[in-house]
Amino acid sequence: MSTETAKKPSVLxxxxxxxxxxxxxxxxxxxxxxxxxxxxxxxxxxADSVNPAAVxxxxxxxxxxxxxxxxxxxxxxxxxxxxxxTMGCGDTCPIxxxxxxEDWELEDPAGQGVDSVRPIRDEIKARIQALIAGLVPxxx
Numbered sequence: 001m002s003t004e005t006a007k008k009p010s011v012l013x014x015x016x017x018x019x020x021x022x023x024x025x026x027x028x029x030x031x032x033x034x035x036x037x038x039x040x041x042x043x044x045x046x047a048d049s050v051n052p053a054a055v056x057x058x059x060x061x062x063x064x065x066x067x068x069x070x071x072x073x074x075x076x077x078x079x080x081x082x083x084x085x086t087m088g089c090g091d092t093c094p095i096x097x098x099x100x101x102e103d104w105e106l107e108d109p110a111g112q113g114v115d116s117v118r119p120i121r122d123e124i125k126a127r128i129q130a131l132i133a134g135l136v137p138x139x140x
Contacts, residue, residue: 009082022042024057
């Protein structure tokens with residue numbers, strides 16, 4: 001592992017199904033951080049596939065999530081992450097000392113159309129932009 005890789009902050013997004021909110025957050029963080037942050041997402045009870053309305057809403061932003069698949073939350077994923085952001089997974093997220101935890105209260109896009117998912121997507125984008133500003137040192 002290079003020293004550059006070791007210094008890269010890592011963020012894990014967790015929700016119940018890993019099909020909407022956590023997938024959109026991970027996609028935004030990957031796209032907007034330009035590779036400066038290692039990104040993971042998982043669910044406590046993963047769905048079979050990513051929410052099609054979330055995929056459509058992100059496609060409007062030029063971000064392709066169509067190949068993503070929901071992943072199960074593992075203790076290792078939490079241990080390997082510097083920041084763990086939960087989105088309605090309650091007590092199912094393991095807690096480790098020394099980790100930064102945030103709980104983002106976001107409406108669940110499950111079962112909603114793209115019109116209802118857009119405001120959730122936009123709120124996630126704003127939170128991601130603030131998260132990046134706090135994790136990546138300014139280059140100017």
